[in-house]
Amino acid sequence: MNALTGAWDWLSDPAHWSGDDGVWHRLAQHLVLTVVCLVISCLIALPVALVLGHLGRGGALAVNISNIGRAVPTFAVLVLLLLTPLGKWGEGPTVVALVLFAVPPLLTNAYVGMREVDRSVVSSARGMGMTGRQMLFHVELPLSLPMVMNGVRIAAVQLVATATIAALAGGGGLGRIITAGFNLASTPQVVAGAILVAVFALIVEGIFEIAERLAPRWARGIR
Amino acid sequence: MTAPPDDCLARNEWICGEYLSTRRQILLDAVVQHLQLTAVSVLVGLVIAVPLAVLARRWGWAAGPVLAVTTILYTIPSLAMFSLLLPVYGLSATLVVSGLVLYSLTLLVRNILAGLRAVPEETRQAARGMGYGPIRLLLTVELPLAVPASMAGLRIATVSAVSLVTVGAIVGFGGLGNLIYAGMNTYFKAQVLTASVLCVVIAVAADLLLLAVQRLLTPWTRAARG
Numbered sequence: 001m002n003a004l005t006g007a008w009d010w011l012s013d014p015a016h017w018s019g020d021d022g023v024w025h026r027l028a029q030h031l032v033l034t035v036v037c038l039v040i041s042c043l044i045a046l047p048v049a050l051v052l053g054h055l056g057r058g059g060a061l062a063v064n065i066s067n068i069g070r071a072v073p074t075f076a077v078l079v080l081l082l083l084t085p086l087g088k089w090g091e092g093p094t095v096v097a098l099v100l101f102a103v104p105p106l107l108t109n110a111y112v113g114m115r116e117v118d119r120s121v122v123s124s125a126r127g128m129g130m131t132g133r134q135m136l137f138h139v140e141l142p143l144s145l146p147m148v149m150n151g152v153r154i155a156a157v158q159l160v161a162t163a164t165i166a167a168l169a170g171g172g173g174l175g176r177i178i179t180a181g182f183n184l185a186s187t188p189q190v191v192a193g194a195i196l197v198a199v200f201a202l203i204v205e206g207i208f209e210i211a212e213r214l215a216p217r218w219a220r221g222i223r
Numbered sequence: 224m225t226a227p228p229d230d231c232l233a234r235n236e237w238i239c240g241e242y243l244s245t246r247r248q249i250l251l252d253a254v255v256q257h258l259q260l261t262a263v264s265v266l267v268g269l270v271i272a273v274p275l276a277v278l279a280r281r282w283g284w285a286a287g288p289v290l291a292v293t294t295i296l297y298t299i300p301s302l303a304m305f306s307l308l309l310p311v312y313g314l315s316a317t318l319v320v321s322g323l324v325l326y327s328l329t330l331l332v333r334n335i336l337a338g339l340r341a342v343p344e345e346t347r348q349a350a351r352g353m354g355y356g357p358i359r360l361l362l363t364v365e366l367p368l369a370v371p372a373s374m375a376g377l378r379i380a381t382v383s384a385v386s387l388v389t390v391g392a393i394v395g396f397g398g399l400g401n402l403i404y405a406g407m408n409t410y411f412k413a414q415v416l417t418a419s420v421l422c423v424v425i426a427v428a429a430d431l432l433l434l435a436v437q438r439l440l441t442p443w444t445r446a447a448r449g
Contacts, residue, residue: 002310003309003310067382067430070379070382070383070386070426071382071385071386071422071423071426071427071430072386072419072422072423072426073385073386073387073389073390073400073403073419073422074386075389075390075392075400075403076386076389076400076403076415076418076419076422077419079403079404079406079407079415079419080415080416080419082407083406083407083410083412083415157298160300161298161299161300161301161303162300162301164300164301164302164303165300165301165302165390167302168302168390168392168393168404169407175300175302178302178303178306179393181306182306182393182394187309187310190306190309191306191307191309191310193303193306194299194300194302194303194304194306194307195303195307197299197300197302197303198298198299198300198303198307201298201299201300202295202298205298
């Protein structure tokens, strides 16, 4: 319990919250990093998954990429990129490594969601004379939205968690508080940093949970 | 004074045979540590997860809390998890193992529970009708039938553990992660690439091994397909 009171003391010291190494600055870096990577990953993964799901092709590819993605350590990818010419680009390697990490769950969930749409519904849409584009946007996408959003949620929470690893390679974000604590051999600071990241991850999880609870009401409103 | 040797190590190339031959022992030690950390974590995770899943299956009210706690554990970042456990275990291999155990619990409990729930009621009634007691029913009917779902979870947990071990480098027990971390600080390209590739090889090999074990454990799934 000593470590927890120490962490509390660390967190309640206003000096630790301001400045370039302060909590607010690190939190802002972490937030920007997470949001930027999530947006880029969605822009890459979702169109591909939706089109593949609509055409019913490349399913094995979409699922296997996800399995391969799990086997590749993000930390290793980050360090590898850091040693390439890309490493000179500030946060470049971190963004690329995190995007590579977030794409697989997005791809798999969106693809599976598209394929799980009731085939008879798709057939009747086609029977009503809908074009492929209309079927995709008015039938398949709305029906698979819960699965697609579940993928976004998984990716978002994992991004928050994994963005800490950037600090191991000298990047910004909340992980910096933890690594700095390790270098100073200050257990209270390490634990305080860990608590901050965990709370951040849980807040993101909570935001998605609330959005999910509210979503069906909008969906019904549209009908 | 001799001139520095002009080999791929001196030129700091990504792929370097010289590196493999001169640092074989270091690489081997790192691989062994990596395998040990992964295996111990997953086995301990399994030993804890099976009773938890069986309890959650037996008493419905236990399922909610068990799943909630393991899911919250999963959302804690690996770096944060290692640092939260730091005051308890200090800088040790136990720290890395307990962090990884907590991670694997989510995947294992979920999958084992799903497997147990999928056992058909008729099957269980038939076993009861044949005079099976609850323990015998669990050990010889329910758990074997839950093997395919459990193995799916075990494979994901193992592959994730192999890649998460690398983060243990922050406390000095990261297996191949140690080499990646050291290689990053010294700009040693061959070491970073070799260690990263070995991580992926270990993950893929472990996955295939578990797939083979699953096929051996569930001969009936193959017989059914004829």
